[in-house]
Amino acid sequence: MPSDLPLTSRSLPxxxxxxxxxxxxxxxxxxxxxxxxxxxxxVLRVLQEEGPQDPTRIAHRACLLLPSLTRILxxxxxxxxxxxxxxxxxxxxxxxxxxxxxxxxxRNNLTASIQAAERIRAHLGPERYEALLxxxxxxxxxxx
Amino acid sequence: MPSDLPLTSRSLPxxxxxxxxxxxxxxxxxxxxxxxxxxxxxVLRVLQEEGPQDPTRIAHRACLLLPSLTRILxxxxxxxxxxxxxxxxxxxxxxxxxxxxxxxxxRNNLTASIQAAERIRAHLGPERYEALLxxxxxxxxxxx
DNA sequence: CCCCTTTAATTAACATGTGAAGTATTTTTC
DNA sequence: GAAAAATACTTCACATGTTAATTAAAGGGG
Numbered sequence: 001m002p003s004d005l006p007l008t009s010r011s012l013p014x015x016x017x018x019x020x021x022x023x024x025x026x027x028x029x030x031x032x033x034x035x036x037x038x039x040x041x042x043v044l045r046v047l048q049e050e051g052p053q054d055p056t057r058i059a060h061r062a063c064l065l066l067p068s069l070t071r072i073l074x075x076x077x078x079x080x081x082x083x084x085x086x087x088x089x090x091x092x093x094x095x096x097x098x099x100x101x102x103x104x105x106x107r108n109n110l111t112a113s114i115q116a117a118e119r120i121r122a123h124l125g126p127e128r129y130e131a132l133l134x135x136x137x138x139x140x141x142x143x144x
Numbered sequence: 145m146p147s148d149l150p151l152t153s154r155s156l157p158x159x160x161x162x163x164x165x166x167x168x169x170x171x172x173x174x175x176x177x178x179x180x181x182x183x184x185x186x187v188l189r190v191l192q193e194e195g196p197q198d199p200t201r202i203a204h205r206a207c208l209l210l211p212s213l214t215r216i217l218x219x220x221x222x223x224x225x226x227x228x229x230x231x232x233x234x235x236x237x238x239x240x241x242x243x244x245x246x247x248x249x250x251r252n253n254l255t256a257s258i259q260a261a262e263r264i265r266a267h268l269g270p271e272r273y274e275a276l277l278x279x280x281x282x283x284x285x286x287x288x
Numbered sequence: 289c290c291c292c293t294t295t296a297a298t299t300a301a302c303a304t305g306t307g308a309a310g311t312a313t314t315t316t317t318c
Numbered sequence: 319g320a321a322a323a324a325t326a327c328t329t330c331a332c333a334t335g336t337t338a339a340t341t342a343a344a345g346g347g348g
Binding site for chain 2: 303304305306307312313314
């Protein structure tokens with residue numbers, strides 16, 4: 001049954017929204033089992049991959065705004081997954097570090113996370129997957 | 145200065161996040177002037193394009209979860225931009241309709257909204273723009 | 289050294305995202 | 319035709335998104 005309705009699948013903002021939902025859905029489910037949100041996971045991964053760093057850099061690497069990150073770091077601190085120390089050189093800053101418990105969570109879920117990414121790459125095919133990333137990155141360059 | 149860090153621009157979830165931010169940023173700014181959020185705008189557009197309908201359909205068309213939509217409809221009702229009536233055939237349902245004031249907001253911003261979309265299309269070029277939409281839609285089909 | 293600006297992080301206030309539970313109504317099934 | 323299952327919201331609780339205001343500490347002239 002054909003329709004004259006404008007297809008929301010041809011609206012770029014909505015298509016981006018849905019695509020992200022499809023990609024993140026399985027990962028969110030996996031993380032829910034260990035009571036970690038998608039954003040908390042991103043913060044832990046940044047700390048594990050790049051080492052201890054200040055909140056401003058974390059926010060930039062994990063694509064979070066500082067007010068959100070402040071709350072997330074509080075939660076992660078309560079869970080004992082991160083550690084905070086004052087920066088000796090600049091007392092406005094802190095140095096955030098992932099704890100052993102935090103690393104444990106990374107180790108227990110990283111494999112499944114990588115497999116989820118590989119599944120998507122396989123579904124599209126490597127070339128189209130890379131092409132998609134290129135197109136998305138080009139949208140970002142528009143502002144800057 | 146080269147770096148061994150994994151580029152977040154090659155992470156699909158983060159690339160999708162940033163791309164959506166680039167696309168929506170200008171539109172959000174435009175809507176902030178009339179005190180309307182991005183989500184409220186989507187609801188109004190759905191009602192204007194497709195006519196009166198029940199919340200479940202609105203949620204589907206505007207890509208919102210029902211709990212979010214409940215709150216959004218309350219706000220839009222308070223602003224006098226929509227109207228709600230009980231469905232005579234099924235008392236569980238309601239019929240939501242956009243008001244004249246709601247239509248006024250659409251008219252005052254639709255042109256700028258369309259121009260923003262055209263700007264992106266022009267930046268990528270029509271073929272690559274369509275290719276991007278195709279790739280994004282393919283990600284959705286993975287679940288179903 | 290003091291005033292001014294900038295920067296880092298937090299807090300506040302409001303809106304949405306998200307999963308789970310609750311309520312009312314309709315449909316199904318035996 | 320009543321109990322059971324499904325549907326259409328709504329409400330709750332918690333987490334994040336987003337903008338603006340706030341606090342504390344550095345830096346930069348004069």
